[in-house]
Amino acid sequence: MTTTLEQYTKSVFEKANPDVSINFLTLPETELRQRVTRDVSTNAGEFDAVVIGPYEVAVWSKNGWLEPLEEMASADSSYDLDDLVPMTRSYLSADDKLYGAPIYGESxxxxxxxxxxxxxxxxxxxxxxxxxxxxxxxxxxxxxxxxxxxxxxxxxxxxxxxxxxxxxxxxxxxxxxxxxxxxxxxxxxxxxxxxxxxxxxxxxxxxxxxxxxxxxxxxxxxxxxxxxxxxxxxxxxxxxxxxxxxxxxxxxxxxxxxxxxxxxxxNFWSWALSILSSSKQKEATWRYISWATSLDYLKLVADDTGWNTVPPGTRKSLYEIPEYVAATPNADITLKSFDLGSAPESEIILKPTAPGxxxxxxxxxxxxxxxxxxxxxxxxxxxxxxxxxxxxxxxxxxxxxxxxxxxxxxx
Known part of the structure; x- marks a missing residue:
């Protein structure tokens, strides 16, 4: 997933945004947490963005390590915050604030x-x-x-x-x-x-x-x-x-x-791009995250490698595209699962912290x-x-x- 994103970042995003250069670093989970902890605790600004999941959103947001994305996403007319799959959005939020822009979601x-x-x-x-x-x-x-x-x-x-x-x-x-x-x-x-x-x-x-x-x-x-x-x-x-x-x-x-x-x-899991609070380049970082988690990015992947290779579970509008639904036999079940898991009657098991x-x-x-x-x-x-x-x-x-x-x- 991140390998594909890295390829398109170099060939598409950086060409359209010559003032921004994205450097990728892939680390084991334990080392990632250690490096990020050191980075944010010293305000070093070594990293601007990280790929994390709902677990990290829940814990890291409490630690003050993550930048809230709600205001940046709302102010970005190209992002369409309301198009995010509700269940995905809820799991990447804490205290009603979005901390991760989804690049993938599953049930x-x-x-x-x-x-x-x-x-x-x-x-x-x-x-x-x-x-x-x-x-x-x-x-x-x-x-x-x-x-x-x-x-x-x-x-x-x-x-x-x-x-x-x-x-x-x-x-x-x-x-x-x-x-x-x-x-x-x-x-x-x-x-x-x-x-x-x-x-x-x-x-x-x-x-x-x-x-x-x-x-x-x-x-x-x-x-x-x-x-x-x-x-x-x-x-x-x-x-x-x-x-x-x-x-x-x-x-x-x-x-x-x-x-x-x-x-x-x-159940539910998602991978998302988040901005570290220690980042000194938050505007440029959001510009990249907005592109990497947009519907246009999903269409880019589809045009290149087919609709069946598109990262699922992030945007409602993806499930309205006939070509995607035709190429993904379980698309309907996936969307139903997202809808059911975030329905009002499921609130008893949709609390923001454990257990439940x-x-x-x-x-x-x-x-x-x-x-x-x-x-x-x-x-x-x-x-x-x-x-x-x-x-x-x-x-x-x-x-x-x-x-x-x-x-x-x-x-």
Missing amino acids: ACLMYRKDLTDSMGIVVPDAPTWTEVLALARQLNGQSIDGKTLTGTTMRGIAGEILTPLLPMVSTYGGRILAPDWAPTLLEEPTLTAIVDYVTLLQETGQPGVATAGYTEALASMSQGQSAMWIDSTVAGATLEDPSQSSVAGKLGYALAPHAETNFGG RPVSYFDHPNWWDFNLQMTAPLTAAVADGSSAQAAAEAAQAAAESAMKQSGLWNG
């Missing part, structure tokens, strides 16, 4: 082998429940098509990433993994039921190696025709429908992510380390087939220990 959806379900006379609902999906996974597990015997699902099972599908599942069951005082609540109902259901699903219907699988491995299993269903990022459709990368292009169906007690079972937000992270300064410690027992159970209940109990103990270490909860 979750159910992707399934429609050729297989059609052959079995099964109609998959557009908005399935988790009860229906759990049953369907077991019904499809071991079925054969195109000379291959399929697993019922391909999912993320590796520690850390396992929470990406699991946390929205907990949320739509009506549960939570953390209380408002940061106390771990994995053994509370209905959280425990959601955890047991997910671990058991992977044990019984997951692809080979599911315990070491993240997004990339799950995508490979689906695109190679080895699995019948996958619940993951809406952006995966672009790869799955590309015949040069997928053996199942044209054979898939799409539905909303399964739900339970709430009407929205998905339908995403796969919490506004916790040591979230990623906490996540790894908490989910390791769940991954171990997926790997060896041991008790999901016992795994949840071990995860609760690990979460309590990690939260105490963080200093946010004392038990």
Whole structure:
């Protein structure tokens, strides 16, 4: 994504703006945080803009590291702030101020082998429940098509990433993994039921190696025709429908992510360009960000490499372009997911800080380390087939220990 942006920056933006030169630096996540912290704390102005997500927006805006973009965006007649997908905008905002201009947005959806379900006379609902999906996974597990015997699902099972599908599942069951005082609540109902259901699903219907699988491995299993269903990022459709990368292009169906007690079972993530408060070139930086996150930029990508390669989930007007909708079979489901997740009736799970937000992270300064410690027992159970209940109990103990270490909860 950033590689493509860098190419167009040099060939298009800098030619049209000869007074601005953009220098890219790609860093690992941990090093990025360290460098940015040092930069803003000393007001050095080493960096002007960074690519970050909703987690960083939530934490970094509190630290005063990010420049609010609302006024610049509103004053920029070419930007069209109101064209941003509402859900994307909400997750890149804090205290009703926009801190990130989206370059990409995704939710979750159910992707399934429609050729297989059609052959079995099964109609998959557009908005399935988790009860229906759990049953369907077991019904499809071991079925054969195109000379291959399929697993019922391909999912993320590796520690850390396992929470990406699991946390929205907990949320739509009506549960939570953390209380408002940061106390771990994995053994509370209905959280425990959601955890047991997910671990058991992977044990019984997951692809080979599911315990070491993240997004990339799950995508490979689906695109190679080895699995019948996958619940993951809406952006995966672009790869799955590309015949040069997928053996199942044209054979898939799409539905909303399964739900339970709430009407929205998905999650959300976005990448965005933000201006650091220490930047000494905010006007020029905004000029670049405005261009890089505009509808015109999306059209530039489409003209060059096709509508199916356009970064999704940023602008409402993209989903009104017939060529894009035709090239993206899950465009309708993606937009419905965005709309459903930001609807008024979903406000109970759309709070700006943890817990309770339908995403796969919490506004916790040591979230990623906490996540790894908490989910390791769940991954171990997926790997060896041991008790999901016992795994949840071990995860609760690990979460309590990690939260105490963080200093946010004392038990």
